[in-house]
Amino acid sequence: MGNIRTEEITLSMGPQHPATHGVLRLIVKTDGEVLHEAKSDMGYLHRGMEKVSEKVGYTGFQPYTDRIDYVCAMTCNQAYSTAVEKLAGIEVPERAEYLRVIASELNRISSHLIMIGVYSMDIGAFTPFIHGLRERETVNDLLEMLCGARLTYNYARIGGVSSDMPPNFKDKCIEFLDHFEPIVDELNRLISFNKIYIERLANIGVVSREDAVSYNLVGPNLRASGVNFDARKNLPYSVYPKLDFNVPVGKGKMGTPGDCFDRYWMRICEMLESCKIVRQALKQIPDGEIMAKVSRKIRPPAGEVYTRCESSRGDIGFYIVSDGSDKPYRLKIRTGSFSAMSIIEKMAPGMMIADLVSFFSSLDIVAPEVDR
């Protein structure tokens, strides 16, 4: 048997492949089902957003931030406006901050629902995906009540938010949360504790604590590896210090800390934490203005700023250099998906093709966030 000549197969996984969820490409070298190498190839969705910002100005760039990560656009909005406000020294009314937090946390729930659904679809179970989308519809309805859009919200504006919440929003939102929290249990019964599902997720793609830090994983992926870091807690912004919530950290729920199941489980826990945050924010929200007095053309003083916000895919950072004009001199967006792509090459050798799909999905990569 030793004399049989075997050859590596080079597979091009993507840009059109069901598991890459968007236009991403993995160049995979395999020996049968076992991977020798997986290289990520990206740039298929590059839209030159950072350059666009230098042409359209601070206010003009706001709608573009929706398109960075369309699954969780609210936090991108929030992160960008927070950065500009910090640069220009704009004081945001407290009601607007609360509205931003409510919107972002609702969006986080919907984003995690997509992740959970898509992940189980990659593992082969279709039903949780549709159930996740069904619940996401209600979140979309709520966000539509806030800002009129269902995907690209453009809700947080520089200096506040675009519109106040309608009178019946609070009741609808509480109604949704009461309905949603048991749904998480339902999802757990349906898929999370399924024996086959656990077999496919637990102990697969174990990212150690050191690797997670050195490969710059952020958000739930980082916390799954046991690093307790959440921008909402550790670098407090907006009104998060006033809200009481836990940061779930991976402890190896079904296997080793930092495996795919932990990354999945972080999302389930975070959805429940987000529900808690929304409830508190709805209780605490004060009356008042929703928009600070901001001139039509914002001319921040010359200088630079870097802000980090916790998006559902981890830190989203905006680095803005201003030269005193109404357009940023340079704007750099730092996203979680981009850095998560780099760890695939490290983790892939020795995995099976099905494991790669599982690992790739567990990182929750959104293609437009990688390329911008």
Next chain:
Amino acid sequence: MIDQILTWFPVMPTWVAHAIWYLIIIVLLITFFSLFAGPVSWLERRIAGRIMSRIGPNRVGPQGIIQWLADGLKNFLKEDLIPADADKILFRFAPYPVFLGVTLILVTLPFSSLLIAANINVGILYVVGSWGLVVIGILAAGWASNNKWAYFGGMRSAAQMVSYEIPIVVSILTVVMMSGSLSLQSIIKAQGVYPWEWFVFSHPFAFIAFIIFFISAVAEGSRTPFDLPEAESELVAGYCVEYSGMRFLFFFFAEWGNLYIIGALAATLFLGGWQISDGLKEWALSYGTIFPHVLEVIVFQIKAWIWVLLIIQMRWTLPRLRVDQLMNLSWKYLTPFALICLLGTCLWMVVFPHGVSYVSYALVAITAIVIVYYIWRVFWHLRFTKSKLNIKWII
């Protein structure tokens, strides 16, 4: 029947009568097959819709019941595309073994005591043999497509089907041993009418053998959780990635045909087949000679359809196994347990030549408890679900 045809048309040579008779049977079987595979695809999509809290196809015809005709027509009209670099002969050939492998099994399926196309005395051997044809087609499709994804799908499917045939055959052997015959009709006749007289409940080893048979048969039909050959999230579409139009449809005919074959084989081998009680038979005879057979067909169909529905429900509930886990399941668990069951059956038949009736009653009771628990569980989920439900009992 052939004699009757000859009496109607006395001038006809005997071989023509034979040919006509076999042609009629073939047409009937193929019709039954397509009439099964078509609507069951609609049924599966409707059930999937209910499970996923959506509706499913409901536009073509009442409740969308002829959606499968529209889909079939669409596939007929599609361009028959053969990739330029494909092995053209093999590519054209591949769908037929798949289709044939499943259709050939129908020949020996005993729908009633009379309704069987050919009562072969090595029936079950023939069934297992023709089921093995499927893998040739799938492997050919995977190879001929000249596509790496299709190649992976073909390889996976070959490995899967070859490994799962062993537990299937060994678990079938326990039945063969109990009945002492390879013919499907005599296997049915060796069982009784009531559940405790069926092979599945005759002793614990047969019970386990049935479970092994069912799991392996689902794997043989590559249904979820064993649908690795066509795992869409990993291999795009597996071995049928390059197929379009009617050739693609042939693969799906086979897939849905497999569903019925699994159910029918489970009913035949383990669940007493078409048997009805003597009292029922006499009551039916009082309405005409044909009615007992109608009842038998109904009983057989009910037993087969239970498994069809179960497999459909499994497909929309469970995730997919990984390749090595699939192989582990077959070689480390199913095959050894099937062999143990075979040995256990031998011992049981030696120690208790006439069976132990209270063991059968106990097994029936356990199964009844499981079924009651299952139904309770379904209703529990329905009651405590927070999803917005719109349950209509007619789907």
